[in-house]
Amino acid sequence: MDNRSEVREFLTTRRARLTPRHVGLPAGTDRRVPGLRRSEVAILADLSIEYYTRLERGNLAGASDQVLDALARALRLDDAERSHLFDLARAAGNAPSPRPRRRSSRAWTVRPGLQMALDAVTTGPAFVRNGRMDILAANRLGYAFYADVFATAERPGNLARFAFLDLERSQRFYPDWEPAADVCVAILRTEAGRDPHDRGLHDLIGELSTRSAEFRTRWAAHNVRHHGTGSKDFHHDVVGALTLSYEGMELTAEPGLSFLIYTAEPGSESEERLRLLASWAAAQDLPGHPALPPERGGVSGAGARRDH
Known part of the structure; x- marks a missing residue:
């Protein structure tokens, strides 16, 4: 840039x-x-x-x-x-970033210990993403929660592409789509400042700028954001409306990656709906593994939808 x-x-x-x-x-x-x-x-x-x-x-x-x-x-x-x-x-000034950048010729793979940490979270969606908004790994409930993001064959699933290039599903998934889209772009803009030499990020921004007027408008605003904690509303095709709190943590052993967990208020309707989603995920046999088969990633097939 x-x-x-x-x-x-x-x-x-x-x-x-x-x-x-x-x-x-x-x-x-x-x-x-x-x-x-x-x-x-x-x-x-x-x-x-x-x-x-x-x-x-x-x-x-x-x-x-x-x-x-x-x-x-x-x-x-x-x-x-x-x-x-x-x-x-x-x-x-061409000075190095204080946050070490990961540089590897190999595709990233989840460490067994990190996957076990994700799988240890059983009551809410948990996942690892990078600054480009790629979902790199998740627990079973995380894959079920983001089923629409994984509905295509493209891997890794990317939250920015989902938000701006799959509007029908993303505007259903995010009832408050406008602020969710604002946050998504602000995270990408923040990452662009942290790592201006990230070729994958350049390519993603170019793709979204070319294909989405909504993205272009937000990108031109130059807004940035630290995204560590908060609350969001969602609508999942299987279980309906969810209000979830989230906490994000930087991974010390994997600079540039964030570990995020969504949770529901104890005793709330959202907590009950997360339990229903976990049951659905188990019935679909969704794995807590990054190599989720495309045909298993979307909300499709008999019995995939429930009315709530």
């Missing part, structure tokens, strides 16, 4: 969302730009207008941590945005 372009668009979009009122400056008159002027950001960051203009034009190389911190404060960046700014600066 073009680092200068990424920096320029990120800083421009962050500046455009702020107004003088947000930062305690007088609004004045004759404002011809959305949001703050460059001169106003420079004042807030205690930088010269010439230096800030240079930064916003995409030249972050050589910017100190103190300058980046001042810029983050001036633009009211949250933790994810601040980290993204530092990632962009590291890429501009």
Whole structure:
């Protein structure tokens, strides 16, 4: 990716969302730009207008941590945005990322111990994904939960392709599709900042940009996000509506991979529906293994649907 372009668009979009009122400056008159002027950001960051203009034009190389911190404060960046700014600066200076990147000529395979950890989670979907949103491994309930993602022969199943290129199923699966799509793109944008040399990520972004106007619009917003905990609503074709909490953990032994678990409130209808989904998965003999056969991955066949 073009680092200068990424920096320029990120800083421009962050500046455009702020107004003088947000930062305690007088609004004045004759404002011809959305949001703050460059001169106003420079004042807030205690930088010269010439230096800030240079930064916003995409030249972050050589910017100190103190300058980046001042810029983050001036633009009211949250933790994810601040980290993204530092990632962009590291890429501009060709400095190595603080998170080691996995580089291997071999296809990734799940370690037996990691698969056993996934399989030990029996009351909720558990899975491992990378920053490109590929589902690399899961427990049995995880494969059942994401049955629609695995309904095609493409492996690994990818949550971004599902969200934007399989709209009929994804908009049914995510009742609140718009915010779910926003989060999906923000995760990809964050990963692009962390690892700008990831060829697979470049290819995925190019594919989604070409094939989905919904993706293009969100990608142009340059929003980023740390996705570690929260709650989501889903609609599964087999068991119906689910409200689940999720927790995500970075895998120390596998830099760049996340271990995520969905759980339901004890005693809730969602908990009961997860039990029904587990029973369905056992009847379908879905394995907790990344080599899930395509014909077993989708919600299909006799008895696949239930009304709830």
